[in-house]
Amino acid sequence: MDTEKQVAGLLQKAYDKLKAFNAECEANEQGTEVLMGVMALLDEALEVVQDFDNKEIKRVMRSVEWWQVHFSRIEKVQNPYEKGELILTRLRQYYSYLDNPADGSGTSFDHDDVCQYAIRRFVFSSALRCFSDLLGDGVNQHDPGLLLIVGRCYKGVGIYDEALKYIEQAARFRRDDSETLAELADVNALLGESEKAKALFREAFFLNPEKVDLRMMESEMIIRLRDKLMQEKKSFREEELREWMPVYGKLWGVFSVIRELKPIEFGRLKQSIFTMETECRGNPSRGVALKPRLINRYFWLIDYYDIKKEDPYLREEVLLKIKVTDPEIYERYVQ
Secondary structure: OOHHHHHHHHHHHHHHHHHOOOOOOOOOOOHHHHHHHHHHHHHHHHHHHOOOOOHHHHHHHHHHHHHHHHHHHHOOOOOHHHHHHHHHHHHHHHHHHHHOHHHHOOOOOOOOOHHHHHHHHHHHHHHHHHHHHHHOOOOOOOOHHHHHHHHHHHHHOOOHHHHHHHHHHHHHHOOOOHHHHHHHHHHHHHOOOHHHHHHHHHHHHHHOHHHOOHHHOOOHHHHHHHHHHHHHOOOOOHHHHHHHHHHHHHHOOOOOOOOOOOHHHHHHHHHHHHHHHHHHHHOHHHHHHHHHHHHHHHHHHHHHHHHHOOOHHHHHHHHHHHHHHOHHHHHHHHO
16 A cells, blocks of 8 residues: 555544544543544554654644643533533634634634544534433423534534434524524524525524624535635624624525514514614714624615515615615615
8 A cells, every 4th residue: 555545544544533433432432532542543644654744644633632632621520511511612712723823823624624524523522422411311301502502512413303303492492592593594504404594594693693603603505605705805803704794695695585574573673773873873983883783684674675565665765774884785785
């Protein structure tokens, strides 16, 4: 076997070992033991290639070493819920580590990268071990927070039907929670239910973009929208991306599924628009932050008028407000 194939085989064994954790490992096997086994395979790959500065292998090693350090501490925690929460918190910190050139060499998380996919599976499997037992006796079956986390973990390990079951249960308790709706949208998209996903994502971003964790989203629909917006608006920080995604999602036809508002919802929409307009006039500095939310509400208002076949003048009035608020968005919307 030539060197290249041998190294590729060892790397694949390392990835498979990460992905198989929980599914094939002994119940008492610890994450640190799995990571040690993975590191042994990577060391072997370095020996085979005889290049101790091999960029690909070193990149994988950096990720595994990072998790080795953190799992050695995590596994000292006795409370299963606290341990699971700590694992998911470290996952968010890991993303920041990858984005930091000083630490992770600027290797941003890529869902299509085989290494990062394997790491993700390992992390969510580890967290799932902690949380799933808490639901076993039925006592916590009505805890929406726990149901959401378990559903998110099942999604992370690729068991989407189970993920949907738990997240739907959580959504029954949290009908107006953006985080829950976004997770429900994401898993529907992963199951091929694109129309449901579009409608749910639109609702989630409307209610509160701040609570939509883009790093936890896995569906191609939302990842492509995020990446396209990042390419167009390179100066946007993560929080700005979340605020503007529903606006560009509408412009680019991603959030194309709309529904008719109930009378009480229409009243709330009008009131929220009035409140935001008043705040923008009274505090121009806040207007910059509020602008994407206000524009998104204008879009919802136009959709309502279109569905109800209201007087065209009302639609034109809202269009004029969009034009005044952001001429560029206006031009894109009407073209």
